[in-house]
Amino acid sequence: MSTTDLFNIASMFTEQELQVRDTVAEFVDRRVRPNIARWYDDAHLPTELIPEMAELGLFGMHIEGYGCGGRSAVEYGIAMHEMEAGDSGLRTVISVQGSLAMTAIAKNGSEEQKQTWLPKIAAGEVIGAFGLTEPTAGSDPSAMTTHAKLVDGQWVLNGAKRWIGLATIANITIIWAKVSVADAKAAGVHPDGDTRPDDAMVVRGFIVPTDTPGFSAEAIEQKLSMRASLQCDISLENVELPVDTILPHNPGLRGPFACLNEARYGIAWGALGAARDSIESALDYASTRMQFGKPLTAYQLTQKKLADMTIALNKGQLMALQLGRANDAGTMDLHHISMAKLDNVRVSIEIARECRTILGGNGITAEYSPLRHANNLESVRTYEGTDEVHTLIVGQKLTGEAAFS
Structure with missing residues (x-):
């Protein structure tokens, strides 16, 4: 154990x-x-x-x-x-x-x-990326400006994406873009029974090989968080694609949102791993760090910090496990994911920061993990839905009112 x-x-x-x-x-x-x-x-x-x-x-x-x-x-x-x-x-x-x-x-x-x-x-033979967010469309993906148009039997994509993981090393990127109903019909991917007018724009996904002319990606540098990973800007300038590169099913935001929910689910578990590692690092350090003739673990204030953090960790782990069991049973709902992603990340940041205090000045060095975890978790807190977005999802479930705008 x-x-x-x-x-x-x-x-x-x-x-x-x-x-x-x-x-x-x-x-x-x-x-x-x-x-x-x-x-x-x-x-x-x-x-x-x-x-x-x-x-x-x-x-x-x-x-x-x-x-x-x-x-x-x-x-x-x-x-x-x-x-x-x-x-x-x-x-x-x-x-x-x-x-x-x-x-x-x-x-x-x-x-x-x-x-x-x-x-x-x-098999790791192909690296994939996922291009949804844009420089001015983060929490509101319906405001995206990237678009695809059917021209002479090919899709032509134009736009820009930001904060796209792995894009500079990816072989393919799933690019989400707005497509007219008329073009979707011409491509044979507009669902039967959908009565939206031909000039309506609907979000669709495309499998874009990253060596396609007009596709370019550049790593975002000078980050203070997630430094052992890649987040990138993508530019799409008249990127021409075969007609069958469009993802044919689930037009609209339900397509990318289903993917985001999978990522949010993983985060609800993952963030607590960073919190657990922070506690273990602080506990190991405090058990051997001598102050005033005894280890830090012998002091009441240190024990209170460790006890409070571990109780919070265990509560979050129980929520993640309940979420996972519901996922496997097919009973997981959107607000379940939001509750777990919101609170487990928020709790994990506080745990990592508190663990840094136990480490004292040594805690600001890379030799110890808590401050690195805290910095990384600031990104985790923001991506796949900010605190504010998940708060409003839970609020909507409680009140029946959508307060996103």
Whole structure:
């Protein structure tokens, strides 16, 4: 049992779930922890880990078939928990590949698109990215300006995307763009029974090979968070694509939102991994750091901090587990995801910051993980829905009123 598992949550896991936990934890101990301080300091994404993550079955592990793992939601959550105990940026690699790019194809793609791309991404042979947010369209994706037009039997995409994970090293990027109903009809992908007028614009996804002329990506630099990962700007200038590159199913924002919900689910588990690692780091340090003739752990104030943080951690872990069980049972609702993503990330940031105080001045160095985790979690708090967005989702569930605008 983990030092922080005071509620014996591990006893609620199956043998298969415990095996996933131990496998990913061993990978993090062996490959991530010895190197993460340097990678973070150098703002370096260790791409050499991507084939190893694929070998562990971490890409699209929740997807059935197509070379994917077909694991349960709880198993996926446990894997994200252990990976983010290493670093949020490295957990994001798995999220971008699996929860976003692969889920976009699995939920919205044709059978041919699934057969073509999912096995290759699962095996780490192809890296995928997911282009939804824009410089002026973050929490409100309906305000996106990227658009696609059908010209002489080809799609022509123009626009810009921002904060797109892995885009500079990706082989394909799922680009979400506005398409007219008339063009969707001409391409044979407008759903029967949809009565929107021909000039209406609907959000659609496209599989865009990143070597297509007119597609360019540039890494965002001088970040204070997520330094061991890649977030990028994308420019699309008259990008010409075959007509069959459009994702044919689920037009509108329900297409990308289904992917975001998968990512948010993983975050609800993952953020707590960073919190757990922070507590363990602070506890190890405090047990040997002598002040006034005894270790810091012998002082009441230190014990209060550690006790409060561990109780908060265990409560969050119980919520994540309940969320996972509901996901596997098919009873998970949107507000469940928002509650867990909102509160578990918020709690994890506070835990990481409090752990830094136990470490004193040494806590601002990369030798110790809490401040790195706290900085990373500021990004996790913002992406896949800000605190404000998830608060309003929960508020709408409580009141029946949509207060987003």
